[in-house]
Amino acid sequence: MMIPSYDPNDTEAGLQLLEDLTTNADAIQQQVLHQILSQNSETEYLRSFLDGESCNIQENFKNKAPVVNYEDIKPFIQRISDGDSSDILSAQPITELLTSSGTSGGKPKLMPSTAEELDRKTFFYNMLVPVMNKFVNGLDEGKGMYLLFIKPEIKTPSGLKARPVLTSYYKSEQFKNRPFNKYNVITSPNDAILCEDSQQSMYCQLLCGLVQRSHVLRLGAIFASAFLRAVKFLENHFTELCADIRTGTVASWITDSGCRDSALSILNGPNQELADEIEALFNAKSREGILKRIWPKTKYIEVIVTGSMAQYIPTLEFYSGGLPLVSVMYASSECFFGLNINPLCKPSNVSYTLLPNMAYFEFLPVDDKSHEETQLESRSTDDVSLTDKDRIVDLVSVEIGRYYELIITTFAGLYRYRVGDILKVTGFHNKAPQFSFVERRNVVLSIDTDKTSEEDLMKAVTQAKLNHLQGLLLTEYTSYADTSSIPGHYVLFWELKPRYDNDPPKLDKKMMEDCCSEVEDCLDYVYRRCRNKDRSIGALEIRVVSLGTFDALMDFSISQGSSVNQYKTPRCVKSGGALQILDSRVIGRFFTKRVPQWEPLGLDS
Incomplete structure (x- = not known):
C-alpha cells in the first residue's frame, strides 16, 4: 500500500513507519514506479513509449520516456483543461488542475491531480506530527x-477547477473534516x-x-x-x-x-x-521579540525559511525573541516531497528526507556549486541530451556532496518531469538521502510565491526601455529582492547615460515612474497577483546609479576571485559588498505609482 494508514497521535508508530519507509527506500521506489506504470500504461502519453510491453515496463520507461519540462507536456494538460478525457495522462480521473507558482506565457502552469492525491497529502501532513512530537x-x-x-480559483473550459495546491487542500473534505x-x-x-x-x-x-x-x-x-x-x-x-x-x-x-x-x-x-x-x-x-511577548507559551515558529525564503530569517529573528524557526516540509504543486526530520536545527542546516512512497524520484547531476553560477547555468538548459539522460540516477544512488536537479514521475500523470529545483545531498537517513534546497533553476528574483527568471526580467526591462526612456541609454542593470520592509519589493539598479554626451543624466520623475509601471505590467501572472490581489509584494523601485557604478561592481567581483575573462554582470545581486557599492552610488529613486492590472481570467482567454 503506497499510502499507509496509521494514527498520527501514536508517535511511536509514526516514527517506526518513517524508519520503515527510509530503510526500504529502494524497494518502495521500485514498487512506486511499477504501480504508476502498470496503472497508467494504457494512457495516450505512455503508450507511445512503452509499446504495449508489460514484461520490461520499467526498463522500457527509462530507456524510451523523455525527460521533459512544462512546455513539453503543456499540450496534453491543455487538452484535458479543454475537455478531453483524463486518460491522455492518467488512468484515474483528473479531478482538478493545480496552478503552480511558476508560470508559462504569463499564465500559471497547470498540474494534473486526482482524488487519491488528497489522501497522499493528508498522509504527508500526518507524518509531520510524530516528528514534531519527538522533538518538542x-x-x-x-x-x-x-x-x-x-487564493482565487479558475474554471477551465472543461469545468475542472484550477487552483493553487494549498487552496485545494484547505477546501478539501480531508482538511475540513480532519481528525482533531x-x-x-x-x-x-x-x-x-x-x-x-x-x-x-x-x-x-x-x-x-x-x-x-x-x-x-x-x-x-x-x-x-x-x-x-x-x-x-x-x-x-x-x-x-x-x-x-x-x-x-x-x-x-x-x-x-x-x-x-x-x-x-x-x-x-x-x-x-x-x-x-x-x-x-x-x-x-x-517591537523586538514581540511575538514571544504576545504568545508567551510559544515553543517555535513554523515557516519555510529555505530557498528564497532564507532572506527573511533576520527579520523573523528580530520579532521572534529567540524562538526556533522550524522548516518542516519540502513540497510543490507537482508533488509533496519530503520532511525535515531534525526540525529544531538551524535554518542554514535544514535538510529534507524524501519520502519514497510519494512519487518516483530521479536526479540529473549538475556541476559543483563551488564554481559559482557560471557552470551551473551551463547545466541548466531546457534540453536534456542523451548523454545527460545516461547520467540520471535514482533516489538511493545519489552521492553525498553532489548537486542534482530533481525529476519526478507521479501517480497523477507527470512522467520524468523536471521540477526545476537544484538540491544538494547532505547525508542519508537509513537508505533515504537527505537534501538541502539550493535554488530554483533560472530564478533570479522572488519575494513571495513569485519566481522571476533572468529572461522574464530582461524582457520587462527591454519593454520599459523601448517605451519610456527618452534621450537616455540603459547601459547596465541588475536587481535585488529587498525584504528589509514588509512587504518586500523588487529593486532594479539602472545605470543611465544621455545618448549624446557623457554628462550625468537628467532624470524626469514621471518618465522613470512610467518605467517602473511598465516593468511590472510585463512581469508574469503570479507577480501581478501578488501585487494586486494578495498585496504580498510592494511597489517596484528603480534606483538610478551614477556612471561607472557597474565598472566598480566588476572590480569588486574580480577582487573577490571572479575571472576577468568570464565576468558578466549578475542580473541579481545577493552579496552585501555588491549591494553596498550599488547603494552608495544611487542618484535617484523611483517607485511604481499604481498596482499592475490583474484579473483571474479563464484559461481559455
Whole structure:
C-alpha cells in the first residue's frame, strides 16, 4: 500500500513507519514506479513509449520516456483543461488542475491531480506530527496559531477547477473534516481560512489568535513571507483588534459572514483585561521579540525559511525573541516531497528526507556549486541530451556532496518531469538521502510565491526601455529582492547615460515612474497577483546609479576571485559588498505609482 494508514497521535508508530519507509527506500521506489506504470500504461502519453510491453515496463520507461519540462507536456494538460478525457495522462480521473507558482506565457502552469492525491497529502501532513512530537514536548496541551489562506480559483473550459495546491487542500473534505488530534488544533476557524478576501481573513485569524493567546504553543504560516506580512498587519491593526476584544465585537468592515460569525463565537463577549494587556505590549518601546511577548507559551515558529525564503530569517529573528524557526516540509504543486526530520536545527542546516512512497524520484547531476553560477547555468538548459539522460540516477544512488536537479514521475500523470529545483545531498537517513534546497533553476528574483527568471526580467526591462526612456541609454542593470520592509519589493539598479554626451543624466520623475509601471505590467501572472490581489509584494523601485557604478561592481567581483575573462554582470545581486557599492552610488529613486492590472481570467482567454 503506497499510502499507509496509521494514527498520527501514536508517535511511536509514526516514527517506526518513517524508519520503515527510509530503510526500504529502494524497494518502495521500485514498487512506486511499477504501480504508476502498470496503472497508467494504457494512457495516450505512455503508450507511445512503452509499446504495449508489460514484461520490461520499467526498463522500457527509462530507456524510451523523455525527460521533459512544462512546455513539453503543456499540450496534453491543455487538452484535458479543454475537455478531453483524463486518460491522455492518467488512468484515474483528473479531478482538478493545480496552478503552480511558476508560470508559462504569463499564465500559471497547470498540474494534473486526482482524488487519491488528497489522501497522499493528508498522509504527508500526518507524518509531520510524530516528528514534531519527538522533538518538542507538550504540543498536545495547547493550540497552534497557523495563518492559512486561500487564493482565487479558475474554471477551465472543461469545468475542472484550477487552483493553487494549498487552496485545494484547505477546501478539501480531508482538511475540513480532519481528525482533531490534539496536535492538529489551531486557533483559526475554517470559515476564516476559507474567506477569499485575504484582508478580512487575516484580520479574523489574528483576532482569534490574540483571544486564545494563553493557549498558543506554536505560531506559523506556510512561507516566511506570509507570516511576516501577518506580523506587519498586526502592527498596523493592533489598536482596532484590541478594541474588538475590549467590546466583544468585530470591526464593521468585516463583511464576510462566515469570517465574522466564526470570530464572534471565539470572542465570546468583551474582555477588557486581555485587550489592555495586548495593547500595553504593542505600546512598549521596541517591537523586538514581540511575538514571544504576545504568545508567551510559544515553543517555535513554523515557516519555510529555505530557498528564497532564507532572506527573511533576520527579520523573523528580530520579532521572534529567540524562538526556533522550524522548516518542516519540502513540497510543490507537482508533488509533496519530503520532511525535515531534525526540525529544531538551524535554518542554514535544514535538510529534507524524501519520502519514497510519494512519487518516483530521479536526479540529473549538475556541476559543483563551488564554481559559482557560471557552470551551473551551463547545466541548466531546457534540453536534456542523451548523454545527460545516461547520467540520471535514482533516489538511493545519489552521492553525498553532489548537486542534482530533481525529476519526478507521479501517480497523477507527470512522467520524468523536471521540477526545476537544484538540491544538494547532505547525508542519508537509513537508505533515504537527505537534501538541502539550493535554488530554483533560472530564478533570479522572488519575494513571495513569485519566481522571476533572468529572461522574464530582461524582457520587462527591454519593454520599459523601448517605451519610456527618452534621450537616455540603459547601459547596465541588475536587481535585488529587498525584504528589509514588509512587504518586500523588487529593486532594479539602472545605470543611465544621455545618448549624446557623457554628462550625468537628467532624470524626469514621471518618465522613470512610467518605467517602473511598465516593468511590472510585463512581469508574469503570479507577480501581478501578488501585487494586486494578495498585496504580498510592494511597489517596484528603480534606483538610478551614477556612471561607472557597474565598472566598480566588476572590480569588486574580480577582487573577490571572479575571472576577468568570464565576468558578466549578475542580473541579481545577493552579496552585501555588491549591494553596498550599488547603494552608495544611487542618484535617484523611483517607485511604481499604481498596482499592475490583474484579473483571474479563464484559461481559455
